[in-house]
Amino acid sequence: MxxxxxxxxxxxxxxxxxxxxxxxxxxxxxxxxxxxxxxxxxxxxxxxxxxxxxxxxxxxxxxxxxxxxxxxxxxxxxxxxxxHQSSPVEKKTASVSWTPPDVSKWKDRTFMGYHRPDGQVGTANVWLFFPLVFCENRNIEILKDVFEKELSIGKVNKQRNLLRNLISGNPEDTAGEKEQESSQTFDNIEVKFITHQGGCGGIRQDSETLAKLLAGYVKNPNVAGATVLSLGCQNLQIEILKKALAAIDPDLKKPVLIYEQQQMGTVDNMLNTIIKESFEGIKEANKIQRMPAPISKLKMGLECGGSDGFSGISANPSLGYASDILAAVGGSPILSEFPELCGVEQELVNRCVNDEDGERFISLMKAYESAAEAAGSGFDMNPSPGNIKDGLITDAMKSAGAAKKGGTSPIEAILDYGEYVTKPGLNLVCTPGNDVESTTGMVGSGANIVVFTTGLGTPTGNPIAPVLKVSSNTVLAERMPDIIDIDTGAVIRGEKSISEMGEEILDYVIKVASGEITAKADALNQNDFIPWKRGVSL
Missing domain, CATH: 2.30.130.110 (Archaeosine Trna-guanine Transglycosylase; Chain: A, domain 4)
Structure with missing residues (x-):
C-alpha cells in the first residue's frame, strides 16, 4: 500500500x-x-x-x-x-552531545586536488579576474571576451550557433542544436571573471565588507592567482584590499596582480599590460597538477534554494548525513542562510562547542532580524511565492527543513559574513537566504565545493567553486536534467534511506572534487556572484 x-x-x-x-x-x-x-x-x-x-x-x-x-x-x-511563530531563545540550555556516523570506509578516502602553499587543497584551478569597483566592469568584460575567445575557454554557445543558422537561412541545420566542444590552449587552468555593482557609493562599510569577500576569493584554495582592476578614486581603495588580504593570510604566496587605471594612461595601454602579465601568470598556474588529498581538505558549502515541501524530508537530511560524515573525518561543512535558521536557534545554540559561539549566534540573528524589521520586513516574510505554493507556508516551517542540511554534528565556529573558515567540523556563516548572495558568501569563506538542494529547480553556479544541485523529488530531476546532478526522490518513494542517499551524495562530491565529473552548473557556464549589502536581503 x-x-x-x-x-x-x-x-x-x-x-x-x-x-x-x-x-x-x-x-x-x-x-x-x-x-x-x-x-x-x-x-x-x-x-x-x-x-x-x-x-x-x-x-x-x-x-x-x-x-x-x-x-x-x-x-x-x-x-x-x-x-509564522517560533520559540524565543536566550541562552544555551543543553550540552553538546553527538554520536557520529560510522566513517570506517571514509576516513582514508582521498580526492585529486590542487595543493596550495598554505596547506589548503582546491577542487579547481582558477585564475580569477575581478574589479574593485563597478567602474571597471567594462574593462573586465573586454578582458573576458579576449581571453575566452583566444584561449577557447569553455564551449561554443549552441544558441549562438542557432542564431547564426537562422541568419544564414538554414534554421533546420542541426549544427545549431549541438553544443560543440572547443580546444583549449591550457588544459589545467580555468580563467574566470567577476563583475559587481559595489566598491563605491553606499557607505564605507559596504566597501570594507566587499574587500573581505574578495580577499576570501583570493584565499580560496580553488584560486591559483588573481588579476585585480582598480579605477583609483573609489571607496574600496587598493590598500583596503591589501589590508583584507593580510588579515586573512599575512603570508599569502599566491600571485595577485593589481592595476590602477588612473595611473596607467590610456585604456589600451592598461589592457595590453594586463594581458601580457596575466598571461604569464596563467601559464605558470597551468603547471599545477592534481594530487591526492584526504577528504578532510574539503570545505563543503551547504545551500538550498527553490525549496519545496519535500526538501526537508529528502534532499536536506540526506545532505545533512553527508555533512556529518565529512565533519567526522575532519572536513569542514559550512551552513549559512541565517533567515532560514529562524525557529531552530535553540537546537543550533545547544550544538555550539563553545558558549561564546552560542552567544555570538544569538547576537548575529537578533541584529539581522532587527535590521530587516527596520527596513519594514522581517524573517516571517522570507518564504517565496514558490516556497508557499509547494507547501512551505511559514519561515519557521521552511527553516526547520532547511537546517537539516547541517546534519547533527557539533558546531565548531560561528562566523560573520566575510570571515574565513579555519576550523574542521561544522561552521555557521552569517549570510542571507538569497541563493546567490549566500553561495557567494560561503565561497568567500573558503568553500571549495557547494552542494545545493532544490525542490523547484535553479541554475545557480559560482565562478570558482563547483555547485552541485540535489533535487528533492524525481519529477524535478526528470523535468530539468541539465541542472540536476543528484536526485533524492528515492527517499520519498521509500526506496532508499537517508543514510544511503547521504553516502551517495558524498561519493558524488568526491568525484566532482577530483575532476572526474563536471558539475551541471559548470557545464552551463553558470558563474553567479552577488555580494551582500547587509540588511537588504532575506
Missing amino acids: QTKLIKVHAEDNVAIALVDLVQGDRVQFEGQEIIVLSDTRAKHKIALVDLAPEDEIFMYGVLVGKAVAEIKRGDALTVENVR
Whole structure:
C-alpha cells in the first residue's frame, strides 16, 4: 500500500502529504483513519489533531506556526489559517552531545586536488579576474571576451550557433542544436571573471565588507592567482584590499596582480599590460597538477534554494548525513542562510562547542532580524511565492527543513559574513537566504565545493567553486536534467534511506572534487556572484 502521509517527528501535530489527496479520502495513518477534509496537494500539510485559534503547530519537533483560524483534524494548513511563530531563545540550555556516523570506509578516502602553499587543497584551478569597483566592469568584460575567445575557454554557445543558422537561412541545420566542444590552449587552468555593482557609493562599510569577500576569493584554495582592476578614486581603495588580504593570510604566496587605471594612461595601454602579465601568470598556474588529498581538505558549502515541501524530508537530511560524515573525518561543512535558521536557534545554540559561539549566534540573528524589521520586513516574510505554493507556508516551517542540511554534528565556529573558515567540523556563516548572495558568501569563506538542494529547480553556479544541485523529488530531476546532478526522490518513494542517499551524495562530491565529473552548473557556464549589502536581503 502506498504511503500517503509522513510525520517527521514524534511530537509533530501535522503530517506532510506525499501524494495529492482529495476531499473525502480516507487515509490510514499510525493505526487510525484520517478523513481528508479539503483537497491537499502533495508536499502540503494536514492537521493530525483539531487546532483552535492560537494553538501552536509543530514540525520536526519544533514550533513552526500558530493557528489563526479553526483547523479540524484532516484539514489542510494554508496561509489563511496559519501564521509564522517560533520559540524565543536566550541562552544555551543543553550540552553538546553527538554520536557520529560510522566513517570506517571514509576516513582514508582521498580526492585529486590542487595543493596550495598554505596547506589548503582546491577542487579547481582558477585564475580569477575581478574589479574593485563597478567602474571597471567594462574593462573586465573586454578582458573576458579576449581571453575566452583566444584561449577557447569553455564551449561554443549552441544558441549562438542557432542564431547564426537562422541568419544564414538554414534554421533546420542541426549544427545549431549541438553544443560543440572547443580546444583549449591550457588544459589545467580555468580563467574566470567577476563583475559587481559595489566598491563605491553606499557607505564605507559596504566597501570594507566587499574587500573581505574578495580577499576570501583570493584565499580560496580553488584560486591559483588573481588579476585585480582598480579605477583609483573609489571607496574600496587598493590598500583596503591589501589590508583584507593580510588579515586573512599575512603570508599569502599566491600571485595577485593589481592595476590602477588612473595611473596607467590610456585604456589600451592598461589592457595590453594586463594581458601580457596575466598571461604569464596563467601559464605558470597551468603547471599545477592534481594530487591526492584526504577528504578532510574539503570545505563543503551547504545551500538550498527553490525549496519545496519535500526538501526537508529528502534532499536536506540526506545532505545533512553527508555533512556529518565529512565533519567526522575532519572536513569542514559550512551552513549559512541565517533567515532560514529562524525557529531552530535553540537546537543550533545547544550544538555550539563553545558558549561564546552560542552567544555570538544569538547576537548575529537578533541584529539581522532587527535590521530587516527596520527596513519594514522581517524573517516571517522570507518564504517565496514558490516556497508557499509547494507547501512551505511559514519561515519557521521552511527553516526547520532547511537546517537539516547541517546534519547533527557539533558546531565548531560561528562566523560573520566575510570571515574565513579555519576550523574542521561544522561552521555557521552569517549570510542571507538569497541563493546567490549566500553561495557567494560561503565561497568567500573558503568553500571549495557547494552542494545545493532544490525542490523547484535553479541554475545557480559560482565562478570558482563547483555547485552541485540535489533535487528533492524525481519529477524535478526528470523535468530539468541539465541542472540536476543528484536526485533524492528515492527517499520519498521509500526506496532508499537517508543514510544511503547521504553516502551517495558524498561519493558524488568526491568525484566532482577530483575532476572526474563536471558539475551541471559548470557545464552551463553558470558563474553567479552577488555580494551582500547587509540588511537588504532575506
